[in-house]
Amino acid sequence: MIKFTNVDKIYNDGNKSLDNINLGIKQGEFVFLVGPSGAGKSTLFKLLTREEKISAGRLSVVGQEITKIKPNKIHKYRRHLGIVFQDFKLLKEKTVFENVEIAMRVVGANPKDIRPRVLEILHKVGIADKHNKYPSELSGGECQRVCIARAIVNKPAIIIADECTGNLDIYNSIGILNILNDINAEGVTVIMATHDIEILKLFPKRVIEIQKGKIVKDTKRDLYEINV
Numbered sequence: 001m002i003k004f005t006n007v008d009k010i011y012n013d014g015n016k017s018l019d020n021i022n023l024g025i026k027q028g029e030f031v032f033l034v035g036p037s038g039a040g041k042s043t044l045f046k047l048l049t050r051e052e053k054i055s056a057g058r059l060s061v062v063g064q065e066i067t068k069i070k071p072n073k074i075h076k077y078r079r080h081l082g083i084v085f086q087d088f089k090l091l092k093e094k095t096v097f098e099n100v101e102i103a104m105r106v107v108g109a110n111p112k113d114i115r116p117r118v119l120e121i122l123h124k125v126g127i128a129d130k131h132n133k134y135p136s137e138l139s140g141g142e143c144q145r146v147c148i149a150r151a152i153v154n155k156p157a158i159i160i161a162d163e164c165t166g167n168l169d170i171y172n173s174i175g176i177l178n179i180l181n182d183i184n185a186e187g188v189t190v191i192m193a194t195h196d197i198e199i200l201k202l203f204p205k206r207v208i209e210i211q212k213g214k215i216v217k218d219t220k221r222d223l224y225e226i227n228v
Protein backbone atom coordinates (compact mmCIF):
# COMPACT_ATOMS: atom_id res chain seq x y z
CA MET A 1 0.00 0.00 0.00
CA ILE A 2 2.96 2.31 0.72
CA LYS A 3 6.30 1.70 -0.92
CA PHE A 4 9.40 3.87 -0.66
CA THR A 5 12.17 2.78 -3.05
CA ASN A 6 15.56 4.50 -2.70
CA VAL A 7 13.85 7.74 -1.68
CA ASP A 8 15.91 10.85 -0.88
CA LYS A 9 14.58 14.21 0.24
CA ILE A 10 16.88 17.18 -0.15
CA TYR A 11 15.42 20.56 0.78
CA ASN A 12 16.30 23.70 -1.17
CA ASP A 13 19.05 24.56 1.31
CA GLY A 14 20.84 21.33 0.31
CA ASN A 15 19.97 19.59 3.56
CA LYS A 16 19.49 15.83 2.98
CA SER A 17 16.63 15.04 5.33
CA LEU A 18 15.87 11.55 4.04
CA ASP A 19 18.61 9.34 2.69
CA ASN A 20 17.87 6.25 0.59
CA ILE A 21 14.64 5.21 2.31
CA ASN A 22 13.40 1.72 1.42
CA LEU A 23 10.20 0.86 3.21
CA GLY A 24 7.05 -1.11 2.59
CA ILE A 25 3.88 -0.80 4.65
CA LYS A 26 1.01 -3.17 3.96
CA GLN A 27 -2.66 -2.33 4.10
CA GLY A 28 -3.97 -2.74 7.65
CA GLU A 29 -0.59 -2.38 9.37
CA PHE A 30 -0.07 -0.22 12.46
CA VAL A 31 3.39 1.29 12.46
CA PHE A 32 5.16 3.55 14.93
CA LEU A 33 7.78 5.90 13.55
CA VAL A 34 10.39 6.89 16.11
CA GLY A 35 13.66 8.78 16.17
CA PRO A 36 15.26 11.87 17.65
CA SER A 37 14.14 15.39 16.85
CA GLY A 38 15.21 16.31 13.32
CA ALA A 39 15.54 12.65 12.24
CA GLY A 40 13.12 13.07 9.33
CA LYS A 41 9.80 11.74 10.60
CA SER A 42 7.73 14.78 9.62
CA THR A 43 9.54 14.95 6.30
CA LEU A 44 8.54 11.36 5.58
CA PHE A 45 4.92 12.28 6.34
CA LYS A 46 5.14 15.36 4.11
CA LEU A 47 6.21 13.13 1.22
CA LEU A 48 3.18 10.91 1.84
CA THR A 49 0.80 13.88 1.92
CA ARG A 50 2.57 15.35 -1.13
CA GLU A 51 3.26 18.60 0.75
CA GLU A 52 6.86 18.01 -0.31
CA LYS A 53 8.20 16.25 -3.39
CA ILE A 54 10.72 13.42 -3.29
CA SER A 55 14.18 14.38 -4.60
CA ALA A 56 15.14 10.90 -5.82
CA GLY A 57 13.73 7.37 -5.91
CA ARG A 58 10.13 6.24 -6.14
CA LEU A 59 7.17 6.47 -3.82
CA SER A 60 3.94 4.66 -4.42
CA VAL A 61 0.87 5.08 -2.20
CA VAL A 62 -2.48 3.30 -2.67
CA GLY A 63 -1.31 2.17 -6.07
CA GLN A 64 -0.38 5.66 -7.25
CA GLU A 65 3.09 6.84 -8.17
CA ILE A 66 3.31 10.02 -6.10
CA THR A 67 5.47 11.95 -8.58
CA LYS A 68 2.95 11.35 -11.34
CA ILE A 69 -0.01 12.94 -9.55
CA LYS A 70 -0.86 16.20 -11.30
CA PRO A 71 -1.18 19.30 -9.07
CA ASN A 72 -4.92 19.55 -9.78
CA LYS A 73 -5.38 15.93 -8.62
CA ILE A 74 -3.53 16.20 -5.31
CA HIS A 75 -6.67 17.08 -3.33
CA LYS A 76 -8.29 13.92 -4.69
CA TYR A 77 -5.25 11.81 -3.78
CA ARG A 78 -5.31 13.24 -0.23
CA ARG A 79 -8.78 11.79 0.31
CA HIS A 80 -7.02 8.47 0.89
CA LEU A 81 -5.31 10.03 3.91
CA GLY A 82 -6.60 11.10 7.32
CA ILE A 83 -4.15 13.36 9.14
CA VAL A 84 -3.98 13.93 12.89
CA PHE A 85 -1.64 16.64 14.18
CA GLN A 86 -0.09 17.22 17.60
CA ASP A 87 -1.52 20.75 17.79
CA PHE A 88 -5.02 19.71 16.67
CA LYS A 89 -5.55 22.45 14.03
CA LEU A 90 -9.26 22.71 14.88
CA LEU A 91 -11.29 25.71 13.72
CA LYS A 92 -11.79 27.78 16.87
CA GLU A 93 -14.99 29.50 15.74
CA LYS A 94 -16.70 26.21 14.85
CA THR A 95 -18.29 23.64 17.12
CA VAL A 96 -17.14 20.05 17.45
CA PHE A 97 -19.90 18.97 15.07
CA GLU A 98 -19.02 21.68 12.52
CA ASN A 99 -15.29 20.87 12.65
CA VAL A 100 -16.05 17.32 11.53
CA GLU A 101 -18.93 18.26 9.23
CA ILE A 102 -16.71 20.59 7.21
CA ALA A 103 -14.43 17.70 6.26
CA MET A 104 -17.41 15.99 4.61
CA ARG A 105 -18.61 19.17 2.92
CA VAL A 106 -15.28 19.86 1.23
CA VAL A 107 -15.31 16.45 -0.44
CA GLY A 108 -18.85 17.03 -1.69
CA ALA A 109 -20.63 14.44 0.46
CA ASN A 110 -24.36 14.04 -0.02
CA PRO A 111 -25.91 16.59 2.44
CA LYS A 112 -28.40 14.05 3.80
CA ASP A 113 -25.56 11.69 4.77
CA ILE A 114 -23.59 14.31 6.68
CA ARG A 115 -25.43 14.64 10.01
CA PRO A 116 -25.84 10.90 10.73
CA ARG A 117 -22.26 10.15 9.70
CA VAL A 118 -20.77 12.96 11.82
CA LEU A 119 -22.79 11.88 14.86
CA GLU A 120 -21.82 8.24 14.30
CA ILE A 121 -18.13 9.16 14.22
CA LEU A 122 -18.35 11.49 17.23
CA HIS A 123 -19.97 8.65 19.10
CA LYS A 124 -17.22 6.28 18.02
CA VAL A 125 -14.49 8.54 19.43
CA GLY A 126 -16.50 9.12 22.62
CA ILE A 127 -17.32 12.79 22.20
CA ALA A 128 -20.89 12.87 20.86
CA ASP A 129 -22.17 14.50 24.07
CA LYS A 130 -19.93 17.54 23.38
CA HIS A 131 -20.93 18.04 19.75
CA ASN A 132 -22.18 21.60 20.40
CA LYS A 133 -19.07 22.74 22.29
CA TYR A 134 -16.28 24.87 20.88
CA PRO A 135 -12.62 23.70 20.94
CA SER A 136 -11.81 26.23 23.70
CA GLU A 137 -14.35 24.44 25.91
CA LEU A 138 -12.64 21.05 25.50
CA SER A 139 -9.67 19.35 27.16
CA GLY A 140 -6.61 18.40 25.09
CA GLY A 141 -7.69 14.76 25.01
CA GLU A 142 -11.16 15.78 23.80
CA CYS A 143 -9.70 18.05 21.10
CA GLN A 144 -7.59 15.15 19.84
CA ARG A 145 -10.70 12.94 19.67
CA VAL A 146 -12.33 15.58 17.47
CA CYS A 147 -9.23 15.59 15.25
CA ILE A 148 -9.43 11.84 14.87
CA ALA A 149 -13.14 12.10 14.06
CA ARG A 150 -12.34 14.69 11.38
CA ALA A 151 -9.56 12.47 10.00
CA ILE A 152 -11.69 9.32 9.70
CA VAL A 153 -15.09 10.72 8.75
CA ASN A 154 -14.42 10.26 5.01
CA LYS A 155 -13.15 6.70 5.48
CA PRO A 156 -9.47 7.13 4.52
CA ALA A 157 -7.27 4.13 3.77
CA ILE A 158 -4.36 5.54 5.80
CA ILE A 159 -4.19 7.53 9.04
CA ILE A 160 -1.07 9.63 9.51
CA ALA A 161 -0.63 10.78 13.09
CA ASP A 162 2.30 13.10 13.76
CA GLU A 163 3.04 13.14 17.51
CA CYS A 164 -0.70 13.12 18.09
CA THR A 165 -0.31 12.34 21.80
CA GLY A 166 2.54 14.82 22.28
CA ASN A 167 0.39 17.28 24.25
CA LEU A 168 -1.51 14.67 26.27
CA ASP A 169 -0.96 12.89 29.57
CA ILE A 170 -0.57 9.12 29.58
CA TYR A 171 -4.23 8.52 30.46
CA ASN A 172 -5.46 10.52 27.45
CA SER A 173 -2.70 9.12 25.24
CA ILE A 174 -3.88 5.58 25.96
CA GLY A 175 -7.45 6.65 25.12
CA ILE A 176 -6.29 8.01 21.76
CA LEU A 177 -4.24 4.88 21.03
CA ASN A 178 -7.25 2.70 21.82
CA ILE A 179 -9.29 4.65 19.26
CA LEU A 180 -6.52 4.34 16.65
CA ASN A 181 -6.31 0.63 17.44
CA ASP A 182 -10.05 0.20 16.84
CA ILE A 183 -9.80 2.07 13.52
CA ASN A 184 -6.83 -0.10 12.56
CA ALA A 185 -8.82 -3.25 13.42
CA GLU A 186 -11.28 -2.18 10.72
CA GLY A 187 -8.48 -2.39 8.14
CA VAL A 188 -7.21 1.21 8.11
CA THR A 189 -3.43 1.54 7.95
CA VAL A 190 -2.08 3.68 10.80
CA ILE A 191 1.33 5.36 10.85
CA MET A 192 2.11 7.29 13.98
CA ALA A 193 5.23 9.25 14.88
CA THR A 194 5.91 9.31 18.59
CA HIS A 195 8.57 10.05 21.20
CA ASP A 196 6.54 8.32 23.87
CA ILE A 197 8.34 5.20 25.13
CA GLU A 198 5.41 4.30 27.42
CA ILE A 199 3.10 4.12 24.42
CA LEU A 200 5.58 1.88 22.58
CA LYS A 201 5.69 -0.46 25.55
CA LEU A 202 1.92 -0.58 25.97
CA PHE A 203 1.01 -1.09 22.30
CA PRO A 204 2.86 -3.94 20.58
CA LYS A 205 3.35 -2.79 16.99
CA ARG A 206 5.93 -2.60 14.27
CA VAL A 207 8.44 0.14 15.09
CA ILE A 208 10.50 1.92 12.47
CA GLU A 209 13.34 4.05 13.77
CA ILE A 210 14.86 6.87 11.75
CA GLN A 211 18.10 8.63 12.56
CA LYS A 212 19.68 11.37 10.46
CA GLY A 213 17.35 10.57 7.59
CA LYS A 214 18.08 6.83 7.48
CA ILE A 215 16.06 3.86 8.70
CA VAL A 216 18.23 2.30 11.38
CA LYS A 217 15.69 -0.21 12.77
CA ASP A 218 12.51 -1.83 11.56
CA THR A 219 11.26 -4.36 13.96
CA LYS A 220 8.43 -5.93 15.88
CA ARG A 221 7.82 -4.85 19.45
CA ASP A 222 9.65 -7.71 21.20
CA LEU A 223 12.91 -6.96 19.44
CA TYR A 224 12.47 -3.23 19.85
CA GLU A 225 11.89 -3.49 23.60
CA ILE A 226 15.33 -4.95 24.12
CA ASN A 227 16.81 -1.69 22.91
CA VAL A 228 14.60 0.96 24.55
Ligand SMILES: Nc1ncnc2c1ncn2[C@@H]1O[C@H](COP(=O)(O)OP(=O)(O)OP(=O)(O)O)[C@@H](O)[C@H]1O
Binds near residue numbers: 012035040044
Ligand atom coordinates in the same frame (compact mmCIF):
# COMPACT_ATOMS: atom_id res chain seq x y z
N1 LIG B 1 11.38 23.13 4.88
C1 LIG B 1 12.61 22.73 5.25
N2 LIG B 1 13.71 23.27 4.69
C2 LIG B 1 14.94 22.86 5.02
N3 LIG B 1 15.19 21.88 5.94
C3 LIG B 1 14.13 21.31 6.54
C4 LIG B 1 12.79 21.70 6.23
N4 LIG B 1 11.95 20.94 6.99
C5 LIG B 1 12.72 20.12 7.74
N5 LIG B 1 14.03 20.34 7.47
C6 LIG B 1 15.18 19.64 8.04
O1 LIG B 1 15.01 18.25 7.78
C7 LIG B 1 15.46 17.47 8.89
C8 LIG B 1 14.34 16.55 9.33
O2 LIG B 1 13.30 17.35 9.89
P1 LIG B 1 11.90 16.72 10.32
O3 LIG B 1 11.00 17.85 10.69
O4 LIG B 1 11.45 15.78 9.28
O5 LIG B 1 12.33 15.89 11.64
P2 LIG B 1 11.44 15.14 12.72
O6 LIG B 1 12.04 13.79 12.88
O7 LIG B 1 10.01 15.22 12.34
O8 LIG B 1 11.70 16.00 14.03
P3 LIG B 1 10.72 16.30 15.29
O9 LIG B 1 10.65 15.01 16.07
O10 LIG B 1 11.46 17.37 16.03
O11 LIG B 1 9.41 16.75 14.73
C9 LIG B 1 15.93 18.45 9.96
O12 LIG B 1 17.32 18.59 9.84
C10 LIG B 1 15.24 19.74 9.56
O13 LIG B 1 15.99 20.87 9.96
